[in-house]
Amino acid sequence: MQLASSQLAQVPLIVIDGECDHGSAEALRAAVEEALSADPLAILLDLENCTYIDSGGISVLLGAVRRLRGRGWLGVLAPNDNVRRLLEIVGLTAGAGFRVFDHRDDASRALEELRG
């Protein structure tokens, strides 16, 4: 798994490339912690090239949702069908603190709305 951190619409954007499992989740956890340290309204994870995720990675997502509660949300970009199905199974997609976007433009618009 490779990670790249940047920004989109003034919130942290982490691009995940490859497989996010119990062995690699700690690196993602560290990147998310770093992103949270600036108290952002939201965090975006680009999952377009994330080919695999399990409870190791999902636990990091759940933790981020919890930390962002009351402020904004965790947004994921373009997860593939398999990853999206898994996020649905664990109940993430049904929660208010979690958003799924097909395109970066959609995420940018949602961030504008969040800021009011």
Next chain:
Amino acid sequence: MMRDATARPDPSSEGGRCLRFSVQPQAARLAEIRRFVEEVGGEFGLDAGRVFDLKVAVSEACANAVEHSGSAHAPLELCAWFHPDRLVFEIADSGDFRVPQAERGSRADSRGLGLPLMVALMDEVRIRKTPGGGTNVTLSLFTKG
């Protein structure tokens, strides 16, 4: 506790062909396990979605074994049993299955997710204690129709 071969037949007693994979119980080895699952799933003729489900379920079972493994030197033994009507993945280790409710700590978010995921993604999940003090998890996918 002995296996009850009458009530719960061991996959090995049913005459199916099996592929084996033995690996040290370390999180860093999970990717190798997934490559094995991909091979098996492809050979069995599973579609990509079912292979993904199987990779997650097997990974969760193995990650559980990795976390509770008190004997880090004893390898995880994986067997994939090919039957006409189902594919059975057997994961055997030498430790106790992790009880989610008993877990505490900063990584609590992932505690307890593994078993529900296995159940959600597989057609059948069985967890048994083995006479040697280990745990044996079998994950089954039935052929459709």
